[in-house]
Amino acid sequence: xxxxxxxxxxxxxxxxxxxxxxxxxxxxxxxxxxxxxxxxxxxxxxxxxxxxxxxxxxxxxxxxxxxxxxxxxxxxxxxxxxxxxxxxxxxxxxxxxxxxxxxxxxxxxxxxxxxxxxxxxxxxxxxxxxxxxxxxxxxxxxxxxxxxxxxxxxxxxxxxxxxxxxxxxxxxxxxxxxxxxxxxxxxxxxxxxxxxxxxxxxxxxxxxxxxxxxxxxxxxxxxxxxxxxxxxxxxxxxxxxxxxxxxxxxxxxxxxxxxxxxxxxxxxxxxxxxxxxxxxxxxxxxx
Amino acid sequence: xxxxxxxxxxxxxxxxxxxxxxxxxxxxxxxxxxxxxxxxxxxxxxxxxxxxxxxxxxxxxxxxxxxxxxxxxxxxxxxxxxxxxxxxxxxxxxxxxxxxxxxxxxxxxxxxxxxxxxxxxxxxxxxxxxxxxxxxxxxxxxxxxxxxxxxxxxxxxxxxxxxxxxxxxxxxxxxxxxxxxxxxxxxxxxxxxxxxxxxxxxxxxxxxxxxxxxxxxxxxxxxxxxxxxxxxxxxxxxxxxxxxxxxxxxxxxxxxx
Numbered sequence: 001x002x003x004x005x006x007x008x009x010x011x012x013x014x015x016x017x018x019x020x021x022x023x024x025x026x027x028x029x030x031x032x033x034x035x036x037x038x039x040x041x042x043x044x045x046x047x048x049x050x051x052x053x054x055x056x057x058x059x060x061x062x063x064x065x066x067x068x069x070x071x072x073x074x075x076x077x078x079x080x081x082x083x084x085x086x087x088x089x090x091x092x093x094x095x096x097x098x099x100x101x102x103x104x105x106x107x108x109x110x111x112x113x114x115x116x117x118x119x120x121x122x123x124x125x126x127x128x129x130x131x132x133x134x135x136x137x138x139x140x141x142x143x144x145x146x147x148x149x150x151x152x153x154x155x156x157x158x159x160x161x162x163x164x165x166x167x168x169x170x171x172x173x174x175x176x177x178x179x180x181x182x183x184x185x186x187x188x189x190x191x192x193x194x195x196x197x198x199x200x201x202x203x204x205x206x207x208x209x210x211x212x213x214x215x216x217x218x219x220x221x222x223x224x225x226x227x228x229x230x231x232x233x234x235x236x237x238x239x240x241x242x243x244x245x246x247x248x249x250x251x252x253x254x255x256x257x258x259x260x261x262x263x264x265x266x267x268x269x270x271x272x273x274x275x276x277x278x279x280x281x282x283x284x285x286x287x
Numbered sequence: 288x289x290x291x292x293x294x295x296x297x298x299x300x301x302x303x304x305x306x307x308x309x310x311x312x313x314x315x316x317x318x319x320x321x322x323x324x325x326x327x328x329x330x331x332x333x334x335x336x337x338x339x340x341x342x343x344x345x346x347x348x349x350x351x352x353x354x355x356x357x358x359x360x361x362x363x364x365x366x367x368x369x370x371x372x373x374x375x376x377x378x379x380x381x382x383x384x385x386x387x388x389x390x391x392x393x394x395x396x397x398x399x400x401x402x403x404x405x406x407x408x409x410x411x412x413x414x415x416x417x418x419x420x421x422x423x424x425x426x427x428x429x430x431x432x433x434x435x436x437x438x439x440x441x442x443x444x445x446x447x448x449x450x451x452x453x454x455x456x457x458x459x460x461x462x463x464x465x466x467x468x469x470x471x472x473x474x475x476x477x478x479x480x481x482x483x484x485x486x487x488x489x490x491x492x493x494x495x496x497x498x499x500x501x502x503x504x505x506x507x508x509x510x511x512x513x514x515x516x517x518x519x520x521x522x523x524x525x526x527x528x529x530x531x532x533x534x535x536x537x538x539x540x541x542x543x544x
Contacts, residue, residue, distance in 0.1 A: 032378075036374060036377060036378065038374065157396075158395045158396060159395070160397065161386075161387075161390050161393070161396075161397060161398065162390060164379065164383065164387070165387045165390045167377075168373060168377055168379065168384070168387065169371050169372070169373055171342070171368070171371070172371075172387055172390075172438075173387075173390060174342075175340060175342075175361050175364070175366055176361075176362060176387075176388070176390050176391040176442070177358075177361055177362040177391050178390060178391050219376055219378060222378055223378055223380070223422040224378050224379060224380055224383065224422075225378045225379060225383075227378070228378045
């Protein structure tokens with residue numbers, strides 16, 4: 001198979017495989033909280049705001065020679081800023097949530113386009129940011145991704161009880177004297193990191209799908225949070241490696257293939273569960 | 288009074304927008320009481336619980352719990368709401384849910400063995416220890432209610448607040464629950480909201496009538512519980528605002544704000 005041969009020969013594919021592993025761990029873990037808490041609306045706003053950070057990064061690299069300011073760092077900055085903005089502006093209903101999300105979303109895209117316009121040189125092709133560039137992971141990018149995944153994993157390990165209570169019922173956590181605002185804020189920051197990681201794989205436009213589908217698929221049969229996270233990670237690895245290999249052989253776009261595989265699997269799983277439920281209950285009693 | 292009251296409410300008023308729910312409420316709950324709040328729907332019983340927990344703030348008047356503001360006192364309170372909204376597919380076992388009652392005890396990391404032991408004992412108290420590892424979402428409504436009661440108990444509170452705890456329970460489980468509460472009352476103060484005074488009257492020490500204002504009676508002053516459809520009781524104390532479900536005219540207090 002071409003992929004295996006190329007994998008052995010080319011360094012960049014090894015980095016791709018490793019990058020996917022890091023992104024999948026974050027996806028399984030954080031995706032589980034997002035699905036349990038039913039807060040996937042955040043993700044569109046955060047992911048599109050990345051464009052602002054990416055535009056800034058390219059501008060600083062090209063117009064001001066700051067070569068260390070890579071696009072992943074720009075994306076990270078934008079993601080964290082939007083998470084902070086969304087958290088603080090929606091606290092205690094200070095501002096309406098849909099207004100804040102729309103503003104963050106569109107401002108990010110607008111800022112990105114503006115920076116790209118004032119960056120000297122040829123007009124930047126946005127495709128790799130919009131649809132993923134997992135085949136173009138540099139060694140420096142990989143280090144940043146590894147650090148982000150470690151931060152996510154360690155933070156979740158330390159705060160897992162609070163995150164679980166928060167997702168189950170905020171009032172429960174609040175009445176135990178814990179600041180739900182603080183716990184929620186930290187979780188939003190971790191979601192922002194995960195969005196950046198997954199945007200490397202499937203791009204800004206498709207991040208939302210990849211973040212929720214693996215955990216949502218796992219949630220069909222996994223009954224405890226740790227199991228949802230484990231299977232969420234496994235599914236994400238399956239979608240990414242599967243999509244990578246198939247698209248590599250067929251010369252299709254990687255990000256899109258990954259997402260197609262993810263959605264197809266989710267639908268099969270959801271249908272199977274629904275059919276099983278119907279077969280298991282011949283008489284529907286109103287409960 | 289030897290010890291100060293656990294809950295002390297003075298001249299409390301609360302309204303949702305223009306509608307005044309509670310007016311000039313004065314209430315002292317002493318340590319060791321087992322009190323049931325009764326009254327018509329919309330009369331302010333649940334609102335009063337939320338004020339005690341600090342989920343709502345009074346418009347006028349003061350409320351102190353364990354000598355502190357409600358926000359500072361809430362760790363010493365176990366609360367069982369009437370119903371909670373949760374995801375029907377939430378991935379947690381019954382034990383996971385019960386343990387949440389101890390979430391504030393450790394800043395980092397997981398629950399310790401001591402936490403789990405206490406959680407299992409509380410599950411035993413509500414007769415659900417065999418369901419500890421069962422998915423919470425797959426339990427029946429009554430079983431879930433009992434898990435939430437265990438969650439309130441696991442924090443080893445000094446005061447337990449329950450909002451219609453027997454609403455989803457069958458007769459047998461309701462009896463088990465109230466026997467448990469009676470046992471707990473030996474070292475924990477209990478305040479609950481109930482629509483079914485004939486059920487709770489066997490266990491409580493005090494009855495609190497809540498209908499925009501509040502009157503407390505010792506259970507021995509209650510002249511017998513009728514089985515009429517409204518479930519309201521006839522009281523020796525004629526000033527009680529809850530008489531046959533109607534608000535008594537003598538209870539129109541002059542506005543003081």
